[in-house]
Amino acid sequence: MSDAIGGESVSEDEPVVEVEHMSKYFSSETGFIASLLGSSDVQAVDEVSFDIRKGETLALVGESGCGKSTLARAVLQLHRPTDGTVRFKGQNLTDLSDREIRPLRRDMQMIFQDPHSSLNPRLKVGQIVEEPMKAHDLHDPEERTRRAQRLLEKVGLEAEHYYRYPHEFSGGQRQRINLARAFSTDPELIMCDEPTSALDVSVQAQVLNVMNELQEEFGVTYLFISHDMSVVRYVADRVAVMYLGHIVELAEKEELFENPQHPYTRALLDSIPIPDPRVTDARGTLEGDVPSPIDPPSGCRFRTRCPKLIRPGTDDVDRSELDEQTAAAALSIYEMSDVAWENVRAYTRAVTRRSFALEDADSPAAVRNVVDERFFTDARPGGEVDEVLDRSIELLADGEWDGATDLLRTTFEEPSICAARKPAYTVESEYGGGDHYVACHLHRGRGE
Amino acid sequence: MNQNTILSVDGLRTHFYTEQGVVRAVDDISFDVRQGEIVGIVGESGAGKSVATTSILRLIEEPGEIVAGEITYQDTTIVGFDERSDGTLVPKDEMLTNRQMRSQVRGNEIAIIFQDPMESLNPVYTVGNQLQEFIELNRDLSGSAAKKEGIDVLREVGIPEPEARFGDYPHEFSGGMRQRVLIAMALACRPNLIIADEPTTALDVTVEGQILNLVSDLQEEYGTSFIWVTHDMGVVAEICDRVNVMYLGKIVEQGPVDEIFYDTKHPYTKALLESVPRPDRTVDELNPIVGTMPSAIDPPRGCRFHTRCPDAREACREVDPQFVDVSETPDTEHRTACIKYDDVGYWDSVPLEHASEQDTSYIDEDQRPENRDLEQTEGEP
Numbered sequence A: 001m002s003d004a005i006g007g008e009s010v011s012e013d014e015p016v017v018e019v020e021h022m023s024k025y026f027s028s029e030t031g032f033i034a035s036l037l038g039s040s041d042v043q044a045v046d047e048v049s050f051d052i053r054k055g056e057t058l059a060l061v062g063e064s065g066c067g068k069s070t071l072a073r074a075v076l077q078l079h080r081p082t083d084g085t086v087r088f089k090g091q092n093l094t095d096l097s098d099r100e101i102r103p104l105r106r107d108m109q110m111i112f113q114d115p116h117s118s119l120n121p122r123l124k125v126g127q128i129v130e131e132p133m134k135a136h137d138l139h140d141p142e143e144r145t146r147r148a149q150r151l152l153e154k155v156g157l158e159a160e161h162y163y164r165y166p167h168e169f170s171g172g173q174r175q176r177i178n179l180a181r182a183f184s185t186d187p188e189l190i191m192c193d194e195p196t197s198a199l200d201v202s203v204q205a206q207v208l209n210v211m212n213e214l215q216e217e218f219g220v221t222y223l224f225i226s227h228d229m230s231v232v233r234y235v236a237d238r239v240a241v242m243y244l245g246h247i248v249e250l251a252e253k254e255e256l257f258e259n260p261q262h263p264y265t266r267a268l269l270d271s272i273p274i275p276d277p278r279v280t281d282a283r284g285t286l287e288g289d290v291p292s293p294i295d296p297p298s299g300c301r302f303r304t305r306c307p308k309l310i311r312p313g314t315d316d317v318d319r320s321e322l323d324e325q326t327a328a329a330a331l332s333i334y335e336m337s338d339v340a341w342e343n344v345r346a347y348t349r350a351v352t353r354r355s356f357a358l359e360d361a362d363s364p365a366a367v368r369n370v371v372d373e374r375f376f377t378d379a380r381p382g383g384e385v386d387e388v389l390d391r392s393i394e395l396l397a398d399g400e401w402d403g404a405t406d407l408l409r410t411t412f413e414e415p416s417i418c419a420a421r422k423p424a425y426t427v428e429s430e431y432g433g434g435d436h437y438v439a440c441h442l443h444r445g446r447g448e
Numbered sequence B: 001m002n003q004n005t006i007l008s009v010d011g012l013r014t015h016f017y018t019e020q021g022v023v024r025a026v027d028d029i030s031f032d033v034r035q036g037e038i039v040g041i042v043g044e045s046g047a048g049k050s051v052a053t054t055s056i057l058r059l060i061e062e063p064g065e066i067v068a069g070e071i072t073y074q075d076t077t078i079v080g081f082d083e084r085s086d087g088t089l090v091p092k093d094e095m096l097t098n099r100q101m102r103s104q105v106r107g108n109e110i111a112i113i114f115q116d117p118m119e120s121l122n123p124v125y126t127v128g129n130q131l132q133e134f135i136e137l138n139r140d141l142s143g144s145a146a147k148k149e150g151i152d153v154l155r156e157v158g159i160p161e162p163e164a165r166f167g168d169y170p171h172e173f174s175g176g177m178r179q180r181v182l183i184a185m186a187l188a189c190r191p192n193l194i195i196a197d198e199p200t201t202a203l204d205v206t207v208e209g210q211i212l213n214l215v216s217d218l219q220e221e222y223g224t225s226f227i228w229v230t231h232d233m234g235v236v237a238e239i240c241d242r243v244n245v246m247y248l249g250k251i252v253e254q255g256p257v258d259e260i261f262y263d264t265k266h267p268y269t270k271a272l273l274e275s276v277p278r279p280d281r282t283v284d285e286l287n288p289i290v291g292t293m294p295s296a297i298d299p300p301r302g303c304r305f306h307t308r309c310p311d312a313r314e315a316c317r318e319v320d321p322q323f324v325d326v327s328e329t330p331d332t333e334h335r336t337a338c339i340k341y342d343d344v345g346y347w348d349s350v351p352l353e354h355a356s357e358q359d360t361s362y363i364d365e366d367q368r369p370e371n372r373d374l375e376q377t378e379g380e381p
Ligand code: SF4
Pocket: A262, A263, A264, A300, A301, A302, A303, A304, A306, A307, A308, A309, A310, A417, A418, A423, A439, A440, A441, A442
């Protein structure tokens, strides 16, 4: 469209959005359960910082419950952040009232996943596309119609479709209508929340291509939310990977996919089935489930499942950093080989998850046999570590699984740097020149 | 038929009689499953994948009906018809009764896992309760032995703290955990064949990975066969031995997984592969399939894909493509239903022009009366 973009626009490179230490907590349900749990908040998004640059597509990717949608909504002030700041074109949105934000919405549009429920069935397509222009009092009625019809053509529909109703269109076509509507106010930023997840792959490709074309033509910035790494690899310029309310890694697309540094990103990439039967890489799998965002793990939130959890007793954690219970349980020395540590870690998690049975083994010696055979065939640690293992085995022989879990976790997980400190590091990119942020202590010592 | 074949589907047609007309959801498909293999059925929505698999278990409900074809499981006839002298079809005498289906086939021989586990679990009973009852019913175990077996299978499918979770209700499990419970249930009776209908589609990718690993393990340990229904070419590549690609009620291509990906014959399969975004490499431009899936009520004449096929020619509107053997070697059994590979005049015929994404665009240029009826098949505005 020939019209100049309204309002002051942002020059290249300059961020359109700057997010600093932003958190969004929801108060958990009140009532009986809450009173039992001490009514803590759901930490949906916790202290995240990042920029969105003009004209780019920044993808927020992660699995269900990771907080990606909440984060995006908090950026657009659909949910007000609990803490931190969000600047849009230099203006701090968190300082503004809803009324003050309303006129800015012209520049921040959005499209959602479900193309069926997001269009009002009683309105004609033309009215739907014109609605945001009307709301912001843009253009006269004739001009609105002209723009709406041109936008319909731009998204691959026809000007005549202006007079039709949404039910006459397929899912993919409805998503095109949504795009036309979002572009009608010539916005700076469009938040796209899983815009193609409900579509078949062949249609998804059509819609993604239209989105790319529109971005090229109008220079719009996309904040693209998706659970699908393949789609992200196709559309994104930069990618932020989220896990349980934290951004764990953020880098340019090529860097993130070709040189992933966070163990969670790696696990995510390894799990994706690749549409090529000759790729026979072993499927990496992640143990366990995402913990609850009420009372999430301290330090690195991925540590309860991380295949790389760092052995406690490394020099960089001081005893004074640990809470009392952990400090008491922590051993003075954790000398063991890497293989032995892997075995201890696997055993600790297996006890936590009760993923093996001890039917006929009731004497400590019998339990020890089962445990050795299952977890310590190649290497077992010695010294103090072994004594703790022995104590856990005695507890198991008494049927005290919870006690054994507590003992093992406070001894082997809680004193780790992964639990003691929240990680945040920037490393060199191997692909492209951008920053590569990675929230994992494996990168400590390489600049913080 | 291969000697290891345990299930064969031959000429199956399942139609739905709706007010709008007859939906030919599955229209003459044939495929088979051999012992210990994973057979994929892949396609987009509306392809008829789920109708095909529910037909195998005879779980088709009104207004749907299996109207023709033969389904044989080992030596029993699940579906079969005799033709009367007046041409009408009547069920064969040896076809299993509904009761026999329940008692002899479903559960203990062939189990099914659906996409939405909440549909298959009763919300008012605990998971353990349902699992135990299922085991007592299908295997000669009772009381505590059935419970123990139940806990064991829960552990086997990776449910943490299975002893404690045994007494939980379905809603207390996450989606991935519920899907595991269903897999546990399917496994508990040690079926020979498991039909998995998009069982991982609603799950997160790391959970999907866990379940795919589990399936590979089970297949190795018990030699269980699977029919895996999916829309995801990645899942197909990862786990299937042989694949059936469906489009609008038909199987358009079938063969070993490697040939489907590396020696792709059918234009739809090719188009599908080109429209999938890749996780393993950066693609500059995806190549979408134009248009949308036509309705199965009045599907396009001739080849059903001709309204969207980049290779379509005049002949494709007229000729109903038959399966052609396109195997490179005699034993691969790679077949496709596209007249490019048949001797029925494709190469002498004129290409159809799909000028734009509006799949009707070329019809205006062609005024020949015999082609007018094509317009009715285009449901899109
Ligand atoms: S900080 Fe520790 S637990 Fe977290 S990802 Fe890195 S190694 Fe794993």
